[in-house]
Amino acid sequence: DVKVTQSSRYLVKRTGEKVFLECVQDMDHENMFWYRQDPGLGLRLIYFSYDVKMKEKGDIPEGYSVSREKKERFSLILESASTNQTSMYLCATSPRDGYTFGSGTRLTVV
Amino acid sequence: DQQVKQNSPSLSVQEGRISILNCDYTNSMFDYFLWYKKYPAEGPTFLISISSIKDKNEDGRFTVFLNKSAKHLSLHIVPSQPGDSAVYFCAARADSGSNYKLTFGKGTLLTVNP
Structure with a gap:
């Protein structure tokens, strides 16, 4: 079975902090995705990557960046966390x- | 512009009865459709899928129906069980040149009452 591991289940950060969310997969897949889930809004695509060092913006990329230096790892970066980025973040x-x-x-931003 | 729509935010059914969750889409390029189930504080898990060349796919208690002309699909759960209580997301994909990117609906919260 494919395993996708997100490094933290719960995070609390302060407004203005730089936040790193890490995701690792063990199946050598090219495509990786970051979504956020909010009540009433469903799953919204932030960024995706189809190869090492390749990335594309999703539907809501503002305030986020990503890094994919190795095939198995896809990181989501909140450059300066804000309270409206409080959400459930899902890697796939x-x-x-x-x-x-x-x-x-x-992630809760206070 | 919402390309995948789940117009019912919630649905409540009795244990043992049928649950029917609906989904509509607007993008005619979509040719592969999936349903995911999500419990609180967990990631979504794949439930069942259907290709546009079919109109029905069945897996145990779960059946997905696709009506391409109406751009509509539905998920039937028979019989419903309390453990089926979760949020169900409909998703769609255009296979050509999409890098397998899925577009999700907003989800329907299913509650199955004992």
């Missing part, structure tokens, strides 16, 4: 048949 990798998600990181 994509074999042919659909995504496998990590367990999610619940």
